[in-house]
Amino acid sequence: MTPLMLILTAASAALPSGAERPTVTVAVAGPPGAAGRIDAALRAAPDPVRYHAVELPRPVPPPPAAVPGGALAEARQAYVRADFGRCLASLGGADAATDALGGAGDSLTASRLLLWRAACALGDGDPRGAREAAESLAVLGLPPPPDVGSVSQEVEALLVQVRASPRPDVPVRIESSAPGAELVIDGRPQRCATPCTLPLPAGAHVVRVEADGYEPLVRRIAAAPPSVQVRLDLALASPEVAAAQWAARYGPGAEPDTARSVRLLSTALRAPRLLLFSVDEGRTLRVRAALVVDGAVAARAERVDVDPGQLEAAVRGLASDVLVRGRVLEPAPALQQRPEFWVAVGVAAAIAAGTTAVVATRIVKTEIHF
Amino acid sequence: MSAARAGLGAMLGMGLLLGACVQVREVELTFGDEGEGLDGFMCRDPSGAPILTRLQDGAGQMQPAALVLDFIRLGGLPGCRSGQVVSWCVDHPCAPIAGHRACVSTQFSPVTGLDRPQLRASIQQTMDAMKGTLVTGDAPDEFVLVRLVGTAQSCAEVEQRPDGTLPPFDEPKLVGCVYSCPVLLDALEKNLFLGFDTLTDLCEQGVRVCAAGDLHWQPIEL
Numbered sequence: 001m002t003p004l005m006l007i008l009t010a011a012s013a014a015l016p017s018g019a020e021r022p023t024v025t026v027a028v029a030g031p032p033g034a035a036g037r038i039d040a041a042l043r044a045a046p047d048p049v050r051y052h053a054v055e056l057p058r059p060v061p062p063p064p065a066a067v068p069g070g071a072l073a074e075a076r077q078a079y080v081r082a083d084f085g086r087c088l089a090s091l092g093g094a095d096a097a098t099d100a101l102g103g104a105g106d107s108l109t110a111s112r113l114l115l116w117r118a119a120c121a122l123g124d125g126d127p128r129g130a131r132e133a134a135e136s137l138a139v140l141g142l143p144p145p146p147d148v149g150s151v152s153q154e155v156e157a158l159l160v161q162v163r164a165s166p167r168p169d170v171p172v173r174i175e176s177s178a179p180g181a182e183l184v185i186d187g188r189p190q191r192c193a194t195p196c197t198l199p200l201p202a203g204a205h206v207v208r209v210e211a212d213g214y215e216p217l218v219r220r221i222a223a224a225p226p227s228v229q230v231r232l233d234l235a236l237a238s239p240e241v242a243a244a245q246w247a248a249r250y251g252p253g254a255e256p257d258t259a260r261s262v263r264l265l266s267t268a269l270r271a272p273r274l275l276l277f278s279v280d281e282g283r284t285l286r287v288r289a290a291l292v293v294d295g296a297v298a299a300r301a302e303r304v305d306v307d308p309g310q311l312e313a314a315v316r317g318l319a320s321d322v323l324v325r326g327r328v329l330e331p332a333p334a335l336q337q338r339p340e341f342w343v344a345v346g347v348a349a350a351i352a353a354g355t356t357a358v359v360a361t362r363i364v365k366t367e368i369h370f
Numbered sequence: 371m372s373a374a375r376a377g378l379g380a381m382l383g384m385g386l387l388l389g390a391c392v393q394v395r396e397v398e399l400t401f402g403d404e405g406e407g408l409d410g411f412m413c414r415d416p417s418g419a420p421i422l423t424r425l426q427d428g429a430g431q432m433q434p435a436a437l438v439l440d441f442i443r444l445g446g447l448p449g450c451r452s453g454q455v456v457s458w459c460v461d462h463p464c465a466p467i468a469g470h471r472a473c474v475s476t477q478f479s480p481v482t483g484l485d486r487p488q489l490r491a492s493i494q495q496t497m498d499a500m501k502g503t504l505v506t507g508d509a510p511d512e513f514v515l516v517r518l519v520g521t522a523q524s525c526a527e528v529e530q531r532p533d534g535t536l537p538p539f540d541e542p543k544l545v546g547c548v549y550s551c552p553v554l555l556d557a558l559e560k561n562l563f564l565g566f567d568t569l570t571d572l573c574e575q576g577v578r579v580c581a582a583g584d585l586h587w588q589p590i591e592l
Contacts, residue, residue, distance in 0.1 A: 363392045364556040366509040368439065368472075368516075370399050370500040 022328055023050045025271035029256040030279030034311070038277055041312035047320055047329065051275075057243035057268050059251055062104060072109070075116045076150065084124035091117050095220075097136060102206040102218035107187040111142035118158060119151040130155070134162040139203030140186045169199035170223040174207060177233040181211035194232075212245055212264045213237050236267075243268035257290045259297050266292045273328060275319060285311060289318040291326040298326030397509070399518065400561040401548065405494035410566030410580060411520055411546030412489050413573035420489060421574055422481045422545050424522050432480050435545055436525045438473045439505050440466035440536075441514040442549075442585065450551035452567035452576070455515065459585040466583065467514070468534050472506040473525035478545075486571070493546075509555040516553065518564055519581045520546035539581045547580035 026042060028035035039053040071090050078087035097110040097117075114137040121129035137144075137159065144159065174183060176194040183190040183198075186205050190198060194209065200223040207230065210216045214234035221230055237245065246268045250261040257278045266274045273293055280286040285306040291299045299322040303314045323329040335341050401407035413421050425432045443465060448458030458464070476499075479492045521528065522543035530536055548564040555562070568576055579585060 364395055364511065365392055365507065366395045366397055366511075366555045366558070367507050368397050368399060368505045368509055368555070368562070370474075370497065370503045370505065 021048055021050055022273060023052050024273045024275050024323070024328065025269055026051050026053045026275045026277070027056050027265065027269060027271075028053075028277045028279065029056060030277065031281045034277075034279045037311055038279075038315045041315045042319055044312075045316045045319060047316075047323060049323065049328065051319075054269050054271070056256070056265070057247045057251075059247040060244040072112055072116065075120065076147065079116065079120055079123065079151075082123065084120045087116065087120035088124060091120070094132075097140075098204070098206045098220055101140065101187040102208050102220075105184060105187040105208070107142055108145060110140065110187065111137060112145040112147060114140075114142065115145050115148060115151065115155075115159075119155040122155055122158065123152075130158060131162065134158050135203065138163045138165075139167065139201050140205065141188070141201070142186070167201045167203070168225060170202050170225050171197055171227045172200045172205075172221065172223050173197040173227070173229045174209070175229070175231045176209050176211070176217075178209075178211035178214045181209045181214070181232075181234065184208040184210065207232070209234060210245075212249070212260055213242060213267055215241055239268050239270050257288055257300075262290050262292045262297055263295050266295050275322065277315065277318070279311070284308070285314075287311065287314050287318060289315075289322050291322040291328070293326055293328070298322070298328075301325070395556065395558075397555055397558055398561045399505070399516075400563055401494065401497060401565070402563065405490045405497075407548055407563055407565035408490055408493045408497070408546075409568050409573070410548040410577060411493045412486065412571065413546070413568070413577050414571045415574045416572065418572075420481050420484075421577065422478055422489075422493070422520075424543055424545050425478055426480070426482070430480070430482070432478055433522060434475045434477050434524075435520050436473050436523055436528060437476055437500075438471065438519045438521060438525075438528050438539075440517045440519070441470045441510050441555075442466050442517055443510075444513065444515055444552055447513055447552050452580075455549075455552075456579060456585060464515075464585045466517075466536055467510055468530060468536055470506065470510055471528070471530055471536055473528060474500070474503055474505060475525055476500055511554075511556045513552050513554050516550040516555075516562060516564065517580065518548050519544065521581075536583065538583050541578050541581070544574075544577050544581050547577045549580060 026039065028038050035053065035055070039051070042051040042053075045051075071092065075087045075090035078084070078090060091113055094117075097113040100106045100110040100113065114133045118130045118133035118137070121127075121133060148156065148159070174194055174196055179194060181194045183192065183194065183196060185198065185200065185207050190196070192198065202223050202225060205221050205223055206218065207221055208216060208218045209232050211234060213236065215237050217232050217234050219230070219232060221228065242264055246261065246264045250256050250258070250264070255261065256265075257276055262274065262276050265276065266272070271292075273291070276290045276292070278288040278290075280288075284304075285308055286302070286304050287306050288302045289300065290297055301318045301321040303318060306314045320329075324331045411422060415421055425435055427433055443463075444455075444458060445462040445464065446458065448454050448462075455464075476496060478496050481489055481492060484492060519539060521539055522545055523540055528537055528539065548566050550562050550564050553562065566573070566576065566580065
């Protein structure tokens with residue numbers, strides 16, 4: 001029986017013939033301590049792979065405002081001192097407002113920039129510049145900022161006049177290299193995703209296109225009748241951008257093992273083979289595993305009602321399951337297909353036959369004496 | 371590697387089991403309570419001299435005799451009487467089994483002048499003196515005829531040759547011959563009786579036939 005027991009306790013999965021041990025990146029979404037236990041369990045597992053544990057991306061703080069609040073305060077003080085040149089210089093270039101909208105989507109800052117630009121330009125004797133700023137405020141659909149009460153009546157009258165001017169809508173079709181990309185126009189998220197056609201007031205707008213796994217793209221467009229078509233080519237996201245996207249979308253509280261999430265995570269972690277464990281804590285544990293190979297979910301498995309003390313065993317079983325089903329590992333051949341099995345059977349049969357022969361046939365030696 | 375080790379262990383275990391299951395049986399050669407089986411050593415030559423006197427040297431001293439035990443394969447199961455055996459061996463390859471010949475040396479007492487009962491007693495005494503002597507440790511496990519030949523030759527002269535054949539006995543030096551019925555030694559329950567069928571003392575010819583390699587009758591060369 002010993003040879004048979006040796007066969008039965010052998011490894012349960014194997015590498016494809018001639019393959020090197022692959023590296024599998026392991027990430028864990030779950031309660032504190034779970035990642036450490038899972039990492040230790042996998043290191044002790046007999047699977048012929050190298051497990052490389054990594055932490056999930058953490059939320060990234062929002063980028064600083066394109067226009068610091070101090071610049072606006074300085075422009076306002078210059079306006080009060082009737083130093084309109086200084087005011088305009090403090091507000092930056094003419095694109096500062098659209099930069100604020102396209103970058104952080106900061107519509108309040110953008111509307112304040114345009115308000116003070118209109119006010120300072122009018123004070124500086126530049127009615128055309130003031131009108132352009134007021135036009136931008138109206139075309140971008142930005143509400144007047146709270147400090148509109150601090151500007152002169154002429155400025156207020158200009159804003160009202162410009163806002164009341166008729167402005168035709170222009171159909172704008174936006175396409176992107178990443179289908180289904182989300183659109184943010186003039187700082188406002190849109191309901192439709194690319195390819196998408198939207199009616200926009202004639203004039204300059206800021207379009208921001210975002211898609212998982214792609215670098216966000218900001219483009220200024222001019223909506224001019226009768227229609228406009230815009231094609232935006234997005235670059236693949238760097239791991240850092242992908243990490244920020246994943247943390248923002250699938251961080252704490254979200255389902256981390258959806259197909260989109262694990263695909264993005266695979267990019268964020270630079271992991272061609274990613275094994276994501278999700279541990280839901282309760283009286284018992286629910287442990288899920290998703291294997292992502294080259295950005296696509298190759299296999300999933302789940303264990304429910306796992307005793308907290310048996311987490312390691314459940315994790316080893318799940319890892320083995322998904323690695324085999326995801327074809328990272330080959331399943332162990334059936335017992336009867338392994339040569340060692342037949343060697344063991346032969347030895348066992350020989351022992352049985354020998355024992356039977358010995359028991360059935362007694363060997364007799366005869367000594368002859370005088 | 372582990373399977374090979376396990377296989378080796380299994381074979382070792384089988385060896386031990388086999389060793390433990392070997393049954394050693396002991397068979398004693400006997401010539402009858404009264405030595406009645408010793409007639410084959412009491413034959414006389416045509417001149418009337420006991421053939422045992424062939425052991426005497428020129429000074430009348432008895433030289434050692436070799437008692438040669440052979441197991442003769444008969445290729446079947448003939449009857450027990452000498453005529454049946456000889457007749458059987460005419461057309462069957464009767465021959466001693468090479469590799470099983472055993473030989474012990476012994477010393478007979480002088481036999482000159484002894485009458486028949488005295489001669490029998492003397493020979494029986496010699497045989498009794500050898501009681502317990504191991505002749506062979508592993509008799510063949512098949513039907514054989516057991517033959518004990520006495521000769522003035524030495525054991526060295528009659529032992530198996532390097533080529534595996536058995537040298538024939540030197541007939542003028544034969545001093546006796548006895549044999550058993552065909553027997554399966556590994557199943558023998560009692561002692562093995564050795565005897566010699568003859569109704570007369572002048573039985574040297576029978577001794578020649580008995581000691582012949584193929585148990586064939588041969589005429590006496592006078």
